[in-house]
Amino acid sequence: MDWMNFGEGILAVAGVILILYNAGNALFKFTTPAISFKRKLEEHDRRLDAMDGYFKNDLDRFESIDKTLEGILQANISMMNHMIDGNDTERMKQTRDKLVELK
Numbered sequence: 001m002d003w004m005n006f007g008e009g010i011l012a013v014a015g016v017i018l019i020l021y022n023a024g025n026a027l028f029k030f031t032t033p034a035i036s037f038k039r040k041l042e043e044h045d046r047r048l049d050a051m052d053g054y055f056k057n058d059l060d061r062f063e064s065i066d067k068t069l070e071g072i073l074q075a076n077i078s079m080m081n082h083m084i085d086g087n088d089t090e091r092m093k094q095t096r097d098k099l100v101e102l103k
Contacts, residue, residue: 078091079092
């Protein structure tokens, strides 16, 4: 066996390994930002979905508060009418029933 041929064979194998390593490294550096961006986008989508749920709950709560405030205003108007006009008990009973429904 000729040592020169053996050395050239080892250098050829090392060259192939080096080329494959550099190609893999370049591919890794090229795809890593895309993968990282995809992960961040998925995380943001999850957070946005959670926020949509929170906002829907808040909107439902605000609508409930609006209905309650409307009932309180109706009750105040009925009491003021009763104080001004006298015994308008029928309207006060209707207002009471509406307030019970709001509860």
